Amino acid sequence: MKNMPKICIVVPAYNEEANIASVIGSLKTCNPEFTVVVVNDGSSDRTGRVAESTNQAVVLNLPCNLGIGGGVQTGFRFAAQNGFDIAVQFDGDGQHIAEEIQKILSPILGGTADVVIGSRFIDHGQAGFKSTGMRRIGIRIFSILNSIIVKQKITDNTSGFRAYNREAFCMLARYYSADYPEPEAVILLGKNGFRMQEVAVEMRARQGGTSSIHGLKSAYYMFKVITSILITAIRPLVKRETLK
């Protein structure tokens, strides 16, 4: 019989001392076999300490704040160095639901996808948090742009709830931007021929802390992400045989 695949849950956390312990707990309750890797992205609060005190997670303490992409990438590099088969990105703020991980894992375990994105927008009958007004417009713009470029409709490009197989996260371990990487990663993966699939998941509104994107920052966010998407679209392909 084939060995169980080694699964690494990458949890980026920046100033999440209020949520991190329960996030780790929920992941471990869901499946004790998961290796939970908390990337403490230079938090100024006790996130790192709280995460370590649970004794249930590998904690990578970044000495400075790199931004969500730089943090998640650290987790991908950890997974690449330690021979994991699958990496799941799972936010440290408690908005993702541990029980939903099985849904985004199954297409990868079944070998039908290389990348699975947990989407809030596929199944309209479903309840749960769908983000707020202006934000949904931005998400819609990414969806249209990305659908044109990768010729596949991705409804939730900003979702940080994703699963990657080894080849996919090994590529991202090398190429991933430091801030707001999710929409452009879709382009990078799609253009390089990775099979992407979206599955409907529920998300919660955040439990504590504040979101990292608001006000003027959202204008910068849109401009930066759209530029990165377009640049990624015209970049040369990655040599996939060099990845694993």
Next chain:
Amino acid sequence: MNSLLLNILTDRVQIIAATGSAGLLFVIIRLIQKRRLREEYALLWIAVSILFAVISFFTPLLEMLAKLAGIIYAPSALLLFLCIGIILILIHYSIVISRLSDQNKKLIQDLALLKNRLGIGYEQEKP
């Protein structure tokens, strides 16, 4: 009378430009000498200040370049070349900064991964 005045004005612009660029060259070389500026980052500065000094000293060269660029008033060509030089330097700096931040990101990540591998946790680090 009018053309004499124009000549003096023209000369003055060029004298200022020539002195300025010679001064710039001097400052840059002094900075390198004192190791406060590394040569590879100063190459563009040196090139720009030499070029600028040359075209402001040799009026005919400046006039020829101005004519080539379709500029009627030669000294204003100085301004154009100055702008081009500064833009090149700024682009160079953006490249250097991008490279530095990439290297910095990699170092920060490596540090965190290495600390983990060595078993240095939060508690050991900040007692």
